[in-house]
Amino acid sequence: MKKMIATLYLFSLLITGRAQQQPNIILIMADDMGYSDIGPYGSEIRTPNLNRLAAEGLRLKEFYNNSICAPTRASLLTGQSNHKAGIGYFNVNLGLPAYQGYLNRESLTLAEVLQQAGYSTLMAGKWHVGDDSTAWPNQRGFDRFFGFIGGASNYFDIGDYTDKVPPVSLVENNNRINLAKGQYLTDEIAGHAVQFLEEQSKTRKPFFLYVAYNAPHWPLQALPEDIQQYRGRYAIGWDSLRKERIARQQQLGIIAPNTTIAPDPEVPAWESLTYDEQQLWQRKMEVYAAMIDRMDQGIGKILAKLKALKKDDNTLIVFISDNGAQGGFIPVGRRRQRSSGPIGTAGSYDYQEQSWAHVSNSPLRAYKASAYEGGISSPLIAWFPRRIKGGSIARGTAHLIDLAPTFYDVAGAAYPAVYKGAAAHPLPGVSLASLFFTQQEIDRKQPLFWERAGNRAVRKGRWKLVSSWPSREWELYDIDNDRAETHNLAAQQPQVVQELAAAYDVWARQNDVVDYDRIKPAGPAGFAAPTGGRPQQAAAPGKRNL
Template sequence: MKNIITLFTCLLLVQLVSAQKKTQQPNIILIMVDDMGWSDIGPYGSEISTPNLDRLAAEGLRLQEFYNNSICAPTRASLLTGQFAHKAGIGYFNVNLGLPAYQGYLNRESLTLAEVLKEAGYSTLMSGKWHVGDDSLSWPNQRGFDQFFGFIGGASNYFDIAPYKEKAPPVQLVENNRAINLQPGKYLTDEIAGHAVQFLEEQNKSNKPFFLYVAYNAPHWPLQAQPADIDKYKGKYSIGWDSLRQQRIQRLQKIGLLAPNATIPKDPQVPAWESLTYDEKKYWEKKMEVYAAMIDRMDQGIGQILNKLKALKKDKNTLIVFISDNGAQGGFIPAGRKRPRSSGPIGSAGSYDYVEQSWANVSNAALRSYKASAYEGGISSPLIAWYPGKIKANSIAKGTAHLVDLAPTFYELAGAQYPQQYHQVAINPLPGTSLAKLFLAQQEINRASPLCWERAGNRAVRSGKWKLVSAYPANEWELYDIENDRGETKNLAQQQPQVVAELNAVYEKWAKQNDVIDYDKIKPTGNAGFAGPFNENTQNARRTNQR
C-alpha cells in the first residue's frame, strides 16, 4: 500500500509540473501581411487608420531594421523554418527549377515552426496564405499545423468575382485538406481573421499553449476592398504622393525610427504630382484609397483577435509579432507577363489593379527601391513585438534582425527543443540568433555571422554598418554605410575596396553553404513563377504613368 501511495504521489507531481510548464509557456501569435511597405501603418508613420497596431506598438517594441527576403515565397520559407530560403528549398519561388535549393517547396530537412512547437506541447493553428508548396504533400496540415484555413498559392481574389465575370472560377480555398470556395458576399480578409478567432475559441477547450500564424494576403493586389472602408479614405489622397511621402518621413523622424539627418533617395521615374491632369489625379487617388482600405480592414481583424484573447483571459501570456513579407510593389512583376484586365471598377470584385510605383514610393518612404530588390525598400519590414509585462512599452530598438531569427526566438521562449533528427531525417541547424534578449531586455544582437541575401540574381550582405548590394543583371557590388545612409544614396565601393573584398568573401562563403547557384545558370524561361527580378533599370517593368 505504501508503494502504491508513493507511485500515485509521484505521478501527481509529474502532472503538476507538466501543467505548470504549460501555463508558463507563452502563447505565440505571428502575423504577416503581404506586399505592404515599411511606412504603411500608423506606428511607422502612416496616415492609414491602424488603431490596433497602434496599440500593440504603444504597449510593445518596434524595430528600426528588420529584414525579409524581398518577395513572397522565399520570405515565407525563411519565416516558417528559420532557414535561409535556399536551404529550405525555395531559393527562387514556389516553382521547381530542378535543384534541391530551388525545388519550390519546403524540404524535410527544414522543420516548420508548427512541427517544432507541436513537439513542445503547442496547438498549432494557421489562417491565411501558405505559398511554400503547391502539392498536397506540402500543405500546412502535412507540415505540422493542427488547423488550417486559407489558400495555397501566391495570390487570391478577396471577393467571389462571378458578378463581374461570366463563368468566373470561384475563389478556391482549403480548410484542413478539404477544398472549399469563398462564399458570395464574403471578404477574404474578414474570413482569415474570423477563422483565426474561431481556432482560438476551439483551442481554448484544450490545456495547451497555442501557436497561431495569421498570414494575410492584404494588401497584395488585386485592389479589392469593402465599400465602407473605401469611403473612409475618400479625398484623403488628393494631397498627392510627393507631399504624402514627405509627411510620412517627418513622422518617422519624430517617432525615432528614422534619423533627423537621414538621406532620402529619389525615384526619377515617379512624376511630380502636379504634373498630372485632374482626371489622372482622381484615378490615382482612387487606387490609394482602396489600398488604405485594405490595410484598415486587416487592422480591424487584428482587433478581433485581440478581443478574443482578452475574452479567453490569455492576453497576459501571449507574444504577438507583426511583420510584412517584403516591401511595396513597384513595377508590375513579372516584366514580360500580360497584365490582368479589370472587369469592374477599382476596389470592386472585378478589379485586378494595384497601387503601382508612385504610391509604392510612399509606402517605402525614405527607403530605396521596391519588392524583389535587395535594396532597403525591397527587404525592409516593420516589426512590432507585444508581450504584456515582458516587453517594455513604447520602445524602439535598432535591430538589426532577420526572418531567420524568429524561429530561435520562439523556441527559446517556448522552451522548445530543436532536434538534430526528425522522423529519421537529419535536420538543418538554425542559422539565426534568438531575439529574446532584444525583446525582453533590449540587449544588442550578438550575431555570429553577417546576414546575406540572394534572390533572382539580386544579392546583398549586411555586416555592422556596412551593406554590400548588387542588382541583376548589372551584378556590380555597391557599398553603403547604412548607419549614415539608409537611403542608399552614396555608393562607397570605390573608396572602400577592402570592405568590398571582405564582404564579397563573406557572401561567397554563405552562397556555397546554402547551395546558391549563379542566377544566369538557373534562370527559368517563360513565365515560371516570376519571369524576371525587379530591376531599377528595366523600363518595361515600370508602368507608373499607364492606366
Template sequence: MKFNFMIGLLLTGSTITAFAQKNKKADTRPNIILIMVDDMGYSDIGSYGSEIQTPNLDNLAKEGIRFREFYNNSICAPTRASLITGQYPHKAGIGYFDVNLGLPAYQGYLNKESLTFAEVLKNSGYSTLMSGKWHVGGDSTAWPNQRGFDHFYGFIKGASNYFDIGEYGQAPPVELVKDNKRINLKSGLYLTNEITNNALEFLDEQNKTEKPFFLYVAFNAPHWPLQALPEDIAKYKGRYSIGWDSLRIERIKKQKALGISDPNQAIAKRDPEVPLWDNLTYSEKQLWEKKMEVYAAMVDQVDQNVGRLREKLKELKKDENTLIIFISDNGAQGGYSATNRRKPPRNTGPIGTAGSYDYQEQSWAYVSNTPHTNYKNNMHEGGISAPFIAWFPKQIKGGNIVKGTGHLIDLAPTFYELANTTYPVKLNGVTTNPLPGKSLLPVLTGKSETVDRGEPIFWERAGNRAVRKGKWKIVSTYPAYRWELYDLEKDRSENNDLSAVNTEIVNELSADYFKWADKTGVVDYEKIKPANPNGAPAAGPVKGAARRGNVE
C-alpha cells in the same frame, strides 16, 4: 456480490481518472501569435509614419516594441520559406520561388530537413494553427496540415481574390482549403475577414485543451488585386489628392517625430521613373487617387482584424500570456513603367471591386517604402525592410523603439526559446538543418539594442544579392554583378555608393557572400534561370532601370 464489487472498482477507477484529469497541471508556456501581411511597405502603418488608420497596430506598438531594422527576403515565397523554417530560403528548398528548377535548393517546396515551426512546436506540446496564405509548396504533400499544423484555413498559392460576387462586383470563385478539403469562399464575404474568422474559430476550439497555442495568421492584404469593402474605401476619399510627392515628405517627417527614423536621416533620392504629381492631368490624378484609397482601405481592414484577434485573447483570458509579432513579407511592389509593368489580366469592374485586378504600382509604392530605396524583389532597403512590432505584457516593456537588425531566420529560434523547446537534431528519422538565426529575446526584453549574431546577414534571389555586416551593406542588382556599398548608420536610404573608395570592405563582404552561397546551395542565376517561369516573378529590372523593382 461479485457484480457489485466490479462496479465499485469501475467507479473508483473512474473517480481516480477524473481526479487526475482535473488536477493535471496546465501547460503555462506562452502562447504565440505571428501576423504577416503581404506586399506592405515599411511606412504603411501609423506607428511607422503612415496616415492610414491603424489604431490596433499602433496600440500594439505603444504597448510593445518596434524595430527600426527588420529584414525579410524581398519577395513572397522565399520570405515564407525563411519565416516558417528559420532557414535561408535556398537551404529550405525555395531559393527562387514555388517553381521547381531541378536542384535541391530550388525545388519550390519546403524540404523535410528544414522543420517548420509548427512541426517543432507541435512536437513540444503546442497546438498549431494557421489561417491565410501558404505559398511554400503547391503539392498536397507539402500543405500546412502535412507540415505540422493541426488546423489550416486559407489558400496555397501566391495570390487570391478577396471576394467573388455580390454588391462589390463579379469575379471567379475564390478557391480555398480547410484542413485538406477544397472549398470556395461564400459569396458576399471578404477574405481578410474570413481569415480572421477561421483563426478565431480555431482559438475557441483550442481553448478546450490545456495546451499553449501557436497561431500563424498570414493575411494576403494589401497584395494585388486591389479589392476592398466600400465602407473602408470611403474613409480615404480625397485623402490622397495631395499626391505622392507631398505624401512622401509628410511620412518622413512623421517617422522622424516618432523616432522610427533618425533626425539626420535623408530620404531616398527621388525615383526618376515616378512622374511629378503636378504634371498629371485631372483624370490621371483621379485614377491614381482611387488606387491608393483602396490600398489604404485594405490595410485598414487588416488592422480591424488585428483588433478582433486581441479581443478574442481578452475574452479567453489569455492576453497577458501571449506574444504577438507583426511583420510584412517584403516591401511594396513597384513595376510602374516600360515593358516590366504588370498588366491586369482583366478588369470587369472599377478599382476596388471584385472585378478589379489592379495594383498599387510604383508611384505609390515609392511612398509606401519611405524613406528607403527601391521595391519588392530588390535587395535595397525598400525591398527587404519591414515594420516589426512585438507585444508581450509579461516580458516586453511598452513603447520602446530599438535598432534591432533582426531577420526572418531569427523568429524560429525566438519562438523555441520562449516555448522552452529544443530544436531537434533529428525528427522522424530525418537529420535536420541547423538553425542559422539568433533568438530575438535579448532585444525584446531590453537586454540588447541589436541582435548579436556574430556573422553577416545574406540575401540572394534571382541574381539579386546583398550582405549586411555591421554598419556596412553591399548590394547588386541582376543582371549587373557590380557591388554597391553603403554605410547604413549614416545612409540607410542608400543614396551614396561608397564602393569606389572602400574596395577592401567590398572585397571582404564579397568573400563572405561567396562562402555563404557555397554552403547554402546558391547557384549562379544564369545557370538556372527558367526559360518559362510559369507565372513566377521576373528576375530583375528591365534593362536601363537598375533601381526599379519588379512584380509577381
C-alpha cells in the same frame, strides 16, 4: 546561451505567478506592405490595433525579409535561408534541391517543432511554400488550417463565375472549398483565426497561431465602407504624402532627423498629372489604405478574443510584412490582367504601382524583389504584456531566420536533430529574446546574406554590400548614416567590399546558391512563365497609360 535565456525567461514567469503553462505565440504577417504603411511607422492609414501593440510593445527600425513572397515564407517558417529550405527562387521547381519550390523535410517548420513541444498549431491565410498537397500546412505540422495555397487571391467571390472573376479557391484542413458569396477574404482569415482560438481554448495546451494575411497584395479590392473612410485623403498626391510620412517617422524616432531620403526619378511629379489622372491614382491609394485598415480591424478581433479567453497576459505577438511594397509592372514582362470592374471591386485586377509604392517604402530605396532596403525592410512589432517594455524602439538589425530560435526560446522548445527520419538543418539565426525583453543588441557572429533572382546583399554591422541583377557589380553603403542607400562607397572602401564579397561567396556555396544566369527560367523577369515564353518588353515602371 540560448537555453539559458529560455530557462531564465520561463523561471521569471513562474516566480511572478503568471505562467500556468508555456506562453502562447501569435505571428501575424502582412503581404506586400511597405515600411511606412502603418501608423507606428509613420502612416496616415488608420491602424489603431497595431498602434496599440506598438505603444505597449517594441518596434524595430531594422528588420529584414527576403524581398518577395515565397522565399520570405520559407525562411519565416523554417528559420533557414530560403535556398537551404528549398525555395531559392520561388514556389516553382527549377530542378535542383535548393530550387525545388517547396519546403524540404530537413527544414523543420515552426509548427512541427512547437507541436512536438506540446503546442496547438493553428494557421489562417496564405501558404505559398508548396502547391502539392503533400506540402500543405496540415502536412507540415499545423493542426488547423484555413486559407489559400498559392501566391495571390481575389478577395471577393461574386458567385456568378466568369473567366474575369473566378471562384476564390480555398482549403480548410485539406478540403478544398470556395469563399462564400458576399464574404471578404481578409475578414474570413481573421474570423477563422478567432474561431481556432475559441476551439483551442477547450484544451489545456498553449497555442501557436500564424495569421498570414494577403492584404494589401494586389488585386486592389476592398469593402465600400472602408474605401469611403479615405475619400479625398490622397488628393494631396504622392509627393506631399511622402513628406508627411517621413516627417512623422522622424517625430516617432523610427528614422533620424538627418536621415537620407531615396529619390526615384521614374516617379512623375504629382502636379504633372491631369485632373483625370489624379482622380484615378487617388482611387488606387484609397483602396490600398482600406485593405490595410480592414486587416487591422481583424487584428483587433484577434486581440479581443485573446482578452476574452484571458490569455492575453501570457501571449507573445509578433507582426511583420513579407517584403516591401510592389513597384513597377507585375511582374516585368507579364501581360496585365484586364479588369472587369472599377478599382476596389471584385472585378478589379489593379494594384498600387510604383508612384504610391515609393511612398509606402519611405524613406527607403527600391521595391519588392530588390535587395535594396525598400525591398527587404519590414516593420516589426513585438508585444508581450509586462515582459516587453511599452513604447520601446530598437535598431535590431534582425532577420526572418531569427524568429524561429526566438519562438523556441520563449516556448522552451527543443529543436530536434532528427525529425521523422530526416536530419534537421541547424538553425543559422539568433534568438531575439534578449532584444525583445531587455533591449540588448544582437550578438551576431555571421553577417546576414541575401540572394534571390540574381539580386544579392550582405549586411555586417554598419556596412551593406548589394548588387542588382543583371549587374554583378557590388555597391557598398554605410547603413548607419545612409539607410536610403544614396552614396555608393565601394570605390572608397575596396577592402570592405573584398571582405564582404568573400563572405558572400562562402555563404553561397554553403547554401547551394546557383548563379541566376545559369538557372533563370524563361518568362517574365523574376517569375516562371507558364507558357515557357521569353520575357516581353514591359512598359517603364510607373509610366503606364491611364
